[in-house]
Amino acid sequence: MKIIADFHIHSKYSRATSPQMDLEHLNEAAKIKGVQVISTGDFTHPAWFRELKDKLKPAEPGLFVLDKTKNATRFILTTEISCIYSKNGKVRKAHILIFAPDLATVEKINNQLSIIGNLRADGRPILGLDAKELAKIAWEANPDCLVVPAHCWTPWFAVFGSKSGFNSLEECFEEQTKNIFAVETGLSSDPAMNWQLSGLDKVALISCSDAHSAPKIGREACVFDTDLSYPAIIEAIKNKNPQKFLYTIEFFPEEGKYHYDGHRLCNVHLSPLETKKYRGICPVCGRPLVIGVASRVAELADRQEGFIPPKSIPYKRLIPLTQVIAEVLGVGESTKKAQEVYQRLVLNKLGTELDILIDCPIAEIETAGGSALALAIQKMRAGQVNIEPGYDGVYGKINILSAKEKKDLSVRQIQLF
Ligand SMILES: [Zn+2]
Ligand SMILES: [Zn+2]
Incomplete structure (x- = not known):
């Protein structure tokens, strides 16, 4: 069946989110949007996880419902962790999504992570934990967990971010890179931009809303034609099978908050070419510009714009x-x-x-x-x-x-x- 899925949202327990980001509102909002499978978000947060355990009922394998009506929204267990750590002499900040197949797995992950940091402070906790070690904790809890670098190009908190990221997945995940099957492209980049990096050919490009309020649900999403279950959806992502992973729903990437370079307070916004002309320095305040996604992709790209890799999932911009x-x-x-x-x-x-x-x-x-x-x-x-x-x-x-x-x-x- 055709399934539209949104794997990245935040609950009312994350900072700067709507108080209506609870299960009841998510359930209804997803129906209005046309999203059949939605992330629970924030499963590391103790109060939120208690709510998930109390209110969600098992549906298909790895999926949950709030009510037993036929078109009930399916919930899938995913969360986002902010890893802040130092590696190879540089401070790294990477947001990482974890998908879990069942509540027992979440319990195990939460137990491990609660030793490392405070999970109560924020639905998206900040942990002084290497992203690779986080991935290992997830796979030790259950090898069916999917670990996905979130909004992978944003400057401040992403695996390829210009400010505190890496130049390749290998640099971040080392020998564990072979177990990374997807990256989230984020609102400011679309698949075509990511196709310029041959290093990403082996991973699927997924898109999610990162919604902090109900109206933003589904603004980016993944569309599948597969069985309604966690294993079927994960298989479709891992195999990048265009028969089962039909396409992603994308923002026009220029609309994203970090597409171009600039300084908000200086009202300076520059294209990658203009930034080069100014050598990356703000013409108003003289400090380094915040280098956006377009420049960063151009910096790391090893292919021309317009290249379409043989095994790629199409997309629609909305x-x-x-x-x-x-x-x-x-x-x-x-x-x-x-x-x-x-x-x-x-x-x-x-x-x-x-x-x-x-x-x-x-x-x-x-x-x-x-x-x-x-x-x-x-x-x-x-x-x-x-x-x-x-x-x-x-x-x-x-x-x-x-x-x-x-x-x-x-x-x-x-x-x-
Ligand atoms: Zn994030
Ligand atoms: Zn400036």
């Missing part, structure tokens, strides 16, 4: 529906107006958010949401959007419709619905 609606209406994303249209489209009319963005016939979108929205989604699907790239923690800004298109189309049309 823009969250509230953002598309907000642009069409010319209002902010969190305004009542944008939210109302979203609710009507998703809840009463067309299907889940991801149905609308990916599969729904344009004619049906036009009937339900007006011609401006239909054109915007058509253009998004064709990749015809303008984006000011994000940098140093600032999201990129998206323009789908040109000023002329907005004027020509009856924007009021959508407001009638």
